[in-house]
Amino acid sequence: MGGDGLRYIGVAERRARLAVRHRLAGEARAGSPEEVAGSLVALHGTDPATVFLAVGARLADPVKTVGATERALYEDRSLVRMHGMRHTVFVFPTELTAVVHASTGLAVAARERASLVKDMAKAGAPDAEWLREVEASALSALARRGEATAAELARDEPRLREQFAYAAGKSYEGVHTVSSRLLRVLGVEGKVVRGRPLGSWTSTQFRWAPAPEHPELDPAGAQAELLRRWLTVCGPATEADLKWWTGWRVTEVRRALAAIGAEAVGLEEGTGYVVAGDAGPVSEPGQPWAALLPGLDPTAMGWQGRDWYLAPSLRAALFDRSGNVGPTVWWDGRVVGGWAQRADGEIVWRVLDPAGVGQEAEAAISAEAERLRGWVGATRVTPRFRTPLQRELAG
Incomplete structure (x- = not known):
């Protein structure tokens, strides 16, 4: 027990939880992309390749990564790429879309539409009523087509091509097309x-598709459900972690914690929280494990406080200036280095934190690099957000 009477969960136990719940230990690997996404709640989707690389790192049979993930996203629609927490694009299990929309999307959506209308008005562009007409026409065209690029929709609704200036006189002034801003809203x-x-699974040139129908949920109830799911996977976590991951106000975080009856526990950095009944000890994975995770992987980006799995001395090499993590090498629950793919397809890696990384670890990391090279094949993957070590290794 901690000094304040709370059960203390140390670093070793947090890493054991991460290993199993994030499907990284060998015995915990998943059978399908849907299992991976369900276990992690959300896969970062800002960089399209991250989704596939994050899935492949966690599948028992990574050879089927691309085909199975594309089928889940574009045929079965059991996974959906959409905006979520912190106004970021993620891939979610389809059954979670209503929860995400109500818990995090509604407030952001209201701000985004108001901003678009305001920017158009400043530029002397048509008014909100005109925008609603274009929106209705574009959505009808998309429903007819099923899937379409912005350019294809503009052939059906030419007003989508119209442009307006924004931020006139500012250093970041520019020109937007109606389609780019409206489709984002x-x-x-x-x-x-x-x-x-x-193009391929690494392409950023997306088509658009109608969103799956879902019920409109109560925002507070949806926030409680999203936090419960995330805390089940990532607990224990601090209030700061929860606020950062969700993008909510601290009052919303506290309300959701109370709604699910979260239990407080002691952590190295202070008070943390787990879902009710999850404060007890957990078992260590059967074997030490290695993993090569992609840039923006949901595990590496899962918490605001990362010192328990990533030494502060490694951050300059592994993060870009905006705080995006690059490709990381893991050994038994902590980040020990980074990796990259060279132009000839070779997967290269480097250990930056050698403490505890002996011959067993080196052999396991090499095996993971070969495993990754095996299923990626001829595809060349360059992270959207490049970091110092990744640039150096890619050479």
Whole structure:
């Protein structure tokens, strides 16, 4: 017990939880992309390749990564790429879309639409009524097509091509097309989602598709459900972790914690929380494990406080200036280095934190690199947000 009477959960136990619940230990690997996404709640989708690399790192049979993930996203629609927490694109299990929309999307959507209308008014562009007409026409065209690029929709609704200036006189002034801003707003509002891209699984040229129908939920109830799911996977976590991951106000975080009856526990950095009944000890994985996780992986980006699995001395090499993590090498619950793919397809890696990384670890990391190279094949993957070590290794 901690000095304040709370059960203390140390670093070793947190790493054991991470190993199993994040499907990283060998015995915990999943059988399908849906299992991976369900276990993690959300996969970062800002960089399309991250989704596939994050899935592949956690599948028992990674050879089926691309085909199974594309089928889940674009045929079965059991996974959906949409805006979520912190106004970021994620891939969610389809059954979670209503929860995400109500818990995090509604407030952001209202701000985004108001900002678009305001920017158009400043530029002397048509008014909100005109925008609603274009929106209705574009959504009808998308429903007819099933999937479409912005350019294809603009052939059906030419007003989407119209442009307006924004931030006149500012250092960041520029020109937006109606389509780029409106489709973004419709995405946050839960009316459209990203569809199959033009090109391979690494392509950023997405088509758009109608969003799956879902019930409108009570925002407070949806927040409680989203926090319960995330805390089940990532607990224990501090209030600061929860606020950062969700993007909510601290009052919303506290209300959701109370709603699910979360239990307080002691952590190295202070008070943390787990879901009710989850404060007890957990078993260590059967064997030490290695993993090569992609940039923006949901485990590496899962908490605001990361010192328990990532030494502060490694951050300069592994993060870009905006705080995006690059490709990481893990050994038994902590980040020990980074990796990259070279132009010839070779997967190269480097240990930056050698403490505890002996021959067993080196052999396991090498095996993971070969495993990754085996299923990625001829595809070349460059992270969207490049970091110092990744650039150096890619050479």
